[in-house]
Amino acid sequence: MRKSIIAVAIAAIGMLFAGCQNTVNTMENEEKAMRPAIVDTKHFVSDSFCNNRLKLLSFRKSISQGGVMVVQAELRSERYGFFPEIWSWWRNDNPYHVLYRFEWLDSNGMNVATAGSDWVPVIFIPGETKFLRGVAPNSRCNDFVLSVVEDGRNRN
C-alpha cells in the first residue's frame, strides 16, 4: 500500500513538472500547392538518442536565383509526451539545443570548406518544426553531408 502511494506521488510530481513545459502546436494548409524536388538521403546514425529526438520530415532541394543548389531539411523535435518531457526536465534539456553543419562536395568529391562548414547552433522547442537550410558555396558543388550533434557547450 505504502509503495503504491509513493509510486503515485512520484508519477504526480513527474506529471506536474512535465505539465509545466511548453510544447509547440502547429497548423498548416492540408492541400499543398508546392511541387518540391525531394532529395533521397542516406543516413549514418551514431547517436540514436539525437536521432530519436529529431524526426526528419522531408529533405528538399532547389536551384537559387544565384544559380547554386539549396537544400532544406525539415526536422521536428519529438521530445513531447509524458516520459520525454520528464526526461528533458531532469536533464535540463528543454528546449533542445543542437549544432548542425552542411559540408559541400564538388564534382570530384572534394570537400569545399566555407563559412557554412562550421557548426551552427539551433534550438528546438518540443514539438517544434524547423527548416535547416544549406546553400552550396558555388555552382560546382551539388553534393552535401548534413551533420547534427547535441550541443554540449557549457554542459561539460
Added chain:
Amino acid sequence: MKYLGILSALCVMLAGGCGTAAHNIDPSGPEALVTVSSVDPAEWSMVASEAMKSLVESGALKREDGRKSIVMISRVRNYTLLHLDMAILTGKLRQGIQMSGQATVTSAIGYGANLDESIRAVRDLENDDLFNQATVQKRGTVIAPDLSLAGMVLQQQSVSGRKEESYYMFHLTLTDLATGIAIWEKNVDFAKQAERPIL
C-alpha cells in the same frame, strides 16, 4: 592533528586533479564555451554562414554582363560596448565571396584588415632609384570596386533578478556603388541568457 594534515593534503590533491590539460577543440563545436558577455566562435560562424547563404542564394553578386563583380569590404560598425574584432566576420565573408565564383574581393580599398596598404606603397617606389623602374607597378592599373559590403552590430542587455540576457543583431548591406542603392540586406540575430549563482 596528524589526520587533519593528511585530510588537507588529500583535499589539495583532489582539487588539483579537477583541472584539465590544455587541448585543442573545434572552435564552434560542442566543447566550446558559451558566454553572455561576448560573441563566441559559434555565433561568429552562424552570422557568417547565414549571411553567405543569403548572399550567394540571392544572386546579388552576379552581373548581367557576365563579368565578376568587384566587392570592397567596408566597415562593419560595432555599436556594442564590447571589444569585437570584426575581422573575424569580414575574413569569413571575404573567403565566402571569393569561393562563390560570382564575385571577387578587392584589397586596394576597404576598412581595417581588408585594406592592403602595400598596393599604394609599391606605387610610391616610382621615384626610388633603388628599384628597377620596369618592375615597379604602374599607376592606373588597380580595378575599382562595383559593390561595397558594410554593416553594423548592436547589443541590448537586460537583467531580471539573477537572470542576465544579451541580444545581438548583425545587419549587413551590399550596396551598388554606381547607384548607391542597397541591393541586398541581411539581419542575423541571437540572444544568450545565464542565471547567476546565489552565492
